[in-house]
Amino acid sequence: MPIITMREALNQAMREEMHRDENIFLMGEEVAAYQGAYKVSKGLLEEFGDRRVIDSPITELGFAGLGVGAAMVGLRPIIEFMTFNFSILATDQIINSAAKMLYMSGGQFKIPIVFRGPGGSAYQVSSQHSQALESWYANFPGLKVVMPSTPADAKGLLKSAIRDDDPVIFIEQERMYGNKGEVPEDAEFTVPLGVADVKREGSDATIVSRSLMVPIALKAAEELEKQGVSVEVVDPRTIRPLDIETIVNSVKKTNRVVVAEESHAFCGVGAEISAQITEHAFDYLDAPVKRISAADAPMPYAKNLEKLAIPDVERLIAAVREVAYLD
Amino acid sequence: MKITPMKPRSQTAQASTTGVAAATEVTDQINPEELRREHDQRRNEQQERIEEIDRETLLRLLYQMILIRRFEEKSAEAYTLGKIGGFCHLYIGQEAVAVGALGALRPDDYVLTSYRDHGHIIAKGTSPDEVMAELYGKAGGCSAGKGGSMHLFDSSVNFLGGHGIVGGQIPLATGVAFAAKYRGTDQVTLCFFGEAAVNQGAFHESLNMAQLWKLPCIYICENNQYGMGTSLERAMSLQDVSQKAPAYNMAGEFVDGMDVLAVYEATKRAVARAREESLPTLIEVRTYRFMGHSMSDPGNYRTRAEIEKHQERDPIKVFTQNLKEKNIVDDSAIADMEKRAREEVERAVQFAESSPEPAPEKLFTDIYANPLSR
Numbered sequence: 001m002p003i004i005t006m007r008e009a010l011n012q013a014m015r016e017e018m019h020r021d022e023n024i025f026l027m028g029e030e031v032a033a034y035q036g037a038y039k040v041s042k043g044l045l046e047e048f049g050d051r052r053v054i055d056s057p058i059t060e061l062g063f064a065g066l067g068v069g070a071a072m073v074g075l076r077p078i079i080e081f082m083t084f085n086f087s088i089l090a091t092d093q094i095i096n097s098a099a100k101m102l103y104m105s106g107g108q109f110k111i112p113i114v115f116r117g118p119g120g121s122a123y124q125v126s127s128q129h130s131q132a133l134e135s136w137y138a139n140f141p142g143l144k145v146v147m148p149s150t151p152a153d154a155k156g157l158l159k160s161a162i163r164d165d166d167p168v169i170f171i172e173q174e175r176m177y178g179n180k181g182e183v184p185e186d187a188e189f190t191v192p193l194g195v196a197d198v199k200r201e202g203s204d205a206t207i208v209s210r211s212l213m214v215p216i217a218l219k220a221a222e223e224l225e226k227q228g229v230s231v232e233v234v235d236p237r238t239i240r241p242l243d244i245e246t247i248v249n250s251v252k253k254t255n256r257v258v259v260a261e262e263s264h265a266f267c268g269v270g271a272e273i274s275a276q277i278t279e280h281a282f283d284y285l286d287a288p289v290k291r292i293s294a295a296d297a298p299m300p301y302a303k304n305l306e307k308l309a310i311p312d313v314e315r316l317i318a319a320v321r322e323v324a325y326l327d
Numbered sequence: 328m329k330i331t332p333m334k335p336r337s338q339t340a341q342a343s344t345t346g347v348a349a350a351t352e353v354t355d356q357i358n359p360e361e362l363r364r365e366h367d368q369r370r371n372e373q374q375e376r377i378e379e380i381d382r383e384t385l386l387r388l389l390y391q392m393i394l395i396r397r398f399e400e401k402s403a404e405a406y407t408l409g410k411i412g413g414f415c416h417l418y419i420g421q422e423a424v425a426v427g428a429l430g431a432l433r434p435d436d437y438v439l440t441s442y443r444d445h446g447h448i449i450a451k452g453t454s455p456d457e458v459m460a461e462l463y464g465k466a467g468g469c470s471a472g473k474g475g476s477m478h479l480f481d482s483s484v485n486f487l488g489g490h491g492i493v494g495g496q497i498p499l500a501t502g503v504a505f506a507a508k509y510r511g512t513d514q515v516t517l518c519f520f521g522e523a524a525v526n527q528g529a530f531h532e533s534l535n536m537a538q539l540w541k542l543p544c545i546y547i548c549e550n551n552q553y554g555m556g557t558s559l560e561r562a563m564s565l566q567d568v569s570q571k572a573p574a575y576n577m578a579g580e581f582v583d584g585m586d587v588l589a590v591y592e593a594t595k596r597a598v599a600r601a602r603e604e605s606l607p608t609l610i611e612v613r614t615y616r617f618m619g620h621s622m623s624d625p626g627n628y629r630t631r632a633e634i635e636k637h638q639e640r641d642p643i644k645v646f647t648q649n650l651k652e653k654n655i656v657d658d659s660a661i662a663d664m665e666k667r668a669r670e671e672v673e674r675a676v677q678f679a680e681s682s683p684e685p686a687p688e689k690l691f692t693d694i695y696a697n698p699l700s701r
Contacts, residue, residue, distance in 0.1 A: 025509065051509065057539070062498050062532025069502020072487055073437070075509060077502075092529075096492050097499060103693045105480035105488065106471025110696035141694050165696035194699035241699045 001182040009151035009183045010040050010116075010172065013158035014078060016187045018048055021076060024162060027054040027063055028080030028117070037082045038118060038177050064090035064115065068097045068167075071113040078162065081117035084171055085131050090115075098167040099142030114161045116170035119147075120212055120262045121299060121310055123175070130299035130306075132211075132263030137169040138240045138272075144168045144193060145239040149214035151181040153237055156191025164193060173212045173262075196243035198250065202232035205256040205320045208247055208273055210236055213260040213311060220316035231320060239269055247273065248280045255286040256323040260311055265293035287323040292316060366640060369583060370649060376588040377653045385655055386664075388430050388587050392422040392643050394668045395446040398455055399618075401672045402445065402462060406622045410679075411462045415476045418446035420617035423642035424549050425450045427590025428517060428612075431598050437485045437503045439496040440519035442477035443549075444489045447519060453481040455671055456678035466689075467682030473693065485514075493554075494520060494527030497546070501533040504544035508605055515601040516544045517594075522611075523554025525568055534575040534609065543601035545594065546609045549584065555620040556628040569611035577609055584614030585640040617641075 004012075018024045030037045032045040032055040045053040056063040060081065067077035081087045087094065098111045121130040138145045144166055148154035154172065161168040199214055200221050209217040214235050221231035234250050236243055251257045257277060259270040274289040295309040321327050377385060399417045406415045418425070421443075429438065429450040440447045445462075449455055453469055461468025462476050469481045470489070479489040487503060490496040500518030507514040524530055525548060537544050548568045552559050559566050572579025578600060582593045590612055597608035615637040619626040626634075650656045656664075 057532075057535060059532040059536065061529055062501070062536055065495070065498020065529065065533070066502035066505055066536060069439075069487075069499035069504075070506040070509070071502070072499065073503050073506045075506045092492055092495060093498060096495055097490070101488075102696055104470060104474040104478040105482075105693075106468070106473050107693040108470070108480050108482040109487065112696070144695075144699075192699075 001184060003180050004151055004183050005177065006148075006151045006154050006172070006179045007038065007040055007177040009155035010158055011042055011044070012183070013155045013162070014041065014044060015047065017159055017162045018044070018052065020187070023074060024076045024078060025052040025054065026078045026080060027056050027067060029056055029058055029082045031055060031080050036080070038174075040172075040177070041080070060086050060089040061093060065093035065097060067113050068093055068101070068111055071111045072101065072109045076112045076162065078114045078116060081115065083129060083174065084117055084119035084133050085129050087115065087117070087133070091136075094137070094143070094167070094169070095140055099140045102166075103142060110165045111167045112165045114158070114168045114170050116158070116161075117172065118174035118177070119171040120173045121175065121306070124301055124303060124306060126301040127298035132261070132294065134169075134171055134239050135263055135268045138269055142167065143240065145171070146193060146237065147171045147173075147211040147239060148237060149176070149199070149211050149235050151179065152183045153191055153197070155183050156189055157193065157237060159190045160193050163190070168193070171211065175212060179215070191237070194238045194241040194243055196234055196236045196246035198232060198246065199235050200231065200233040202230040202254065204230045204254055205258065205324055206232045206234055206247075206250040206254045207258045207260055207316065207320065208234050208236065209260040210239065210269075212262050216311065216313055217260055217316060219313045220320065223313065223317055224320055229320060229324060229326070236273075242273070242276070244273075244276045244280065248277065251277055251281045252284045255284055256320075257285070258290045258292060258316065258319045258323060260292045260316055260319075262294055262310060264296060265291050266296065268293060287325065290319045290323050292319050362636070369586060369640070370645065373586050373588055373645065373649045374653055376592065377649055377655065380588065382655055384430065385650060388426050388591065389643070389646055389650065389656070390664050390668065391426045391450050392587060392646065393664055394455070394671060395422045395426065395449055396643055397668045397672045398449060398458070398675065399445060401676060402459070403618070403622065405462070405676070411476065412464065413475050413477070414442065415462070415622040416443040416620065417616070417618045417622070418443055420637065420641070421549055421551060421584065421614045422446055423587035423646070424547070424584045424590055424612050424614050425519070427587040428519075428547055428594040430591045431594035432515065432517060435485060436514050437487055437500070437507070437516040438519070439487045439500040439503065439516070440489065441493065441496060441521060441524065442489065442491050443521070444477070444479050448479045448481060448486050448489070451481070451486045452484040453479075453486060455675035457481070459675035459679040460682045463679040463682070464684070465679055465682035466685045467678065471689065471693075472685040473689070494524035494529040496520065497524065497529045497533040501537050501542060501544055504537065504542040504607070505540065508540075508542055513602050514543070515598050517547060518544060519547045519549055521554065522548055522550040522552070522559055522568055523557075523562065524548075525571065526563060534571070534577060534607070537607040538575045538577045541605050542607055543605045544607045545597045545601055546607065547594070548609065548611045549614055550611055551614050551616045553616070553620065553628070556624070558628070567611075569609060572609040577607055579609045580611070582610055582612045584612035585642045585645060587642055587646055
């Protein structure tokens with residue numbers, strides 16, 4: 001199987017799906033002539049032309065709403081946000097229009113649209129460009145929220161998101177575009193939405209992690225292995241709908257769990273996962289659920305402070321040791 | 328007061344010298360003689376238009392306006408009785424806008440509007456039965472009882488809502504027009520909104536994209552001069568809405584919204600521009616709502632005199648009078664129409680009353696088109 005980057009995997013997904021379905025178009029800032037601010041759409045303009053790969057003005061509310069309107073009458077837009085930080089301007093159309101249209105029309109107007117782009121922290125881009133917004137979007141019934149952690153998942157999940165008939169928030173991690181992995185070439189390869197993946201099996205403790213935290217959790221697991229602790233790493237991949245069953249099954253096996261995330265803890269996805277674990281597996285827990293999240297502060301610019309704000313391998317190791325009562 | 332004929336509002340607009348209101352609206356201070364002169368001029372203009380349009384169309388437009396008026400009066404009554412809940416924004420006074428504009432469309436053209444949407448969906452062809460049932464929150468409603476007054480939808484007539492956030496439908500309509508162009512159909516999209524929506528970013532973002540990409544979308548600003556309780560003068564720095572079209576290099580028109588035929592003709596021009604040249608238009612229609620912003624608004628921000636002044640140019644009254652003067656209808660034909668409209672609304676109430684409530688399990692349907700098992 002070829003080894004390619006996350007960026008290339010996402011590009012393949014869009015290219016293959018656009019070949020499959022004429023109703024798919026890509027719109028966003030710098031997606032066409034510039035080939036994407038992160039080069040995810042590289043080559044697509046040349047391949048599909050400016051009818052289907054469209055540079056938008058910097059007008060997030062406008063082009064997000066345009067996409068939803070086009071989806072109302074049967075097109076399947078991929079709307080790229082240069083980063084999800086900018087999607088904040090478009091939340092009226094994402095939440096008030098896309099998420100609710102099918103419901104408030106009594107089932108008449110489905111919205112098959114993907115809102116995608118990078119989210120989370122980058123490198124020293126400070127407070128307004130480093131936000132992990134999945135808990136916002138995951139709060140709303142009507143939206144699906146997807147966060148891949150490997151190139152193969154990125155490709156397979158994006159293809160499923162594009163084929164899905166509902167609005168999907170597809171958050172790519174800005175630091176992970178260059179990450180490499182094996183990715184199937186088969187045009188029919190997909191990864192289903194709503195299915196978690198056990199990224200590493202283990203027996204002593206579970207780390208539930210998503211997106212950027214998955215490779216960090218895997219590194220922590222490797223280190224912990226050397227210390228005689230066997231860690232299972234579960235990646236939900238889809239935040240909504242959440243595959244709580246796979247998470248709970250892992251907790252029932254290991255009896256100890258750390259939930260790791262790059263977003264803020266308060267009212268976050270980690271809080272939701274922790275609550276559901278408590279609801280479904282309370283009697284199996286040998287220690288309270290431990291959350292490791294971003295610092296409860298806006299993202300700072302200074303390199304040393306930024307490093308402190310984002311969970312790292314050391315913090316994850318310490319958290320696992322804490323729930324295992326090793327220290 | 329000087330009566331100014333409509334001036335071309337942008338370099339690209341097709342100038343029309345007929346059928347438009349004075350650029351400066353009448354005010355409370357105007358003297359009765361001047362007001363009379365203006366009304367006479369507008370009456371004459373409508374009578375000239377009547378001569379250009381076939382009888383069947385004229386009667387259809389009149390009937391639709393009467394039907395909507397009676398429907399809205401009945402909605403007010405049902406709201407007062409507690410049969411209709413939530414917010415209920417009536418269209419009384421503005422009927423000429425939806426009826427005139429939609430009269431210029433083909434059945435397969437698309438329409439989107441704001442939460443003041445009862446009139447538009449009826450004019451688009453949805454049965455008043457389904458609309459009333461929706462207001463009642465019943466399963467037989469056009470949105471299955473899940474949308475209510477502000478979220479009326481009917482895919483069978485290409486009526487795409489009914490949107491509750493001021494200006495939210497403007498980017499959506501732009502996208503619907505984008506899709507028509509993408510697919511190479513010649514369908515036109517009509518997007519209605521109030522003048523208060525013009526202050527939203529969504530308006531400006533949409534008009535920019537529509538002209539940039541030459542989308543077949545017609546933006547109709549129903550300028551009823553109040554955003555809820557705030558007058559246009561208190562909310563907008565440049566109050567001449569049609570003048571915003573040139574900022575986007577877009578064609579714009581200014582139309583008397585109390586004249587159904589003026590709206591009809593202006594929309595026809597815009598439809599031709601959209602269908603044949605794939606170009607958008609901004610039409611400002613000066614109108615007035617006779618009722619409060621919603622059923623819960625007592626309307627203390629307007630004087631009785633101001634409302635009465637506008638009621639003198641009640642679009643139904645004016646049109647009926649002109650049709651009579653031009654011998655298109657007589658009193659008995661009007662009485663027949665009134666009777667028909669009342670019966671149709673009465674049937675709608677009966678339908679709504681007898682329609683069942685949505686089943687409890689409907690709370691959890693239509694959230695996802697592809698519900699996943701987990």
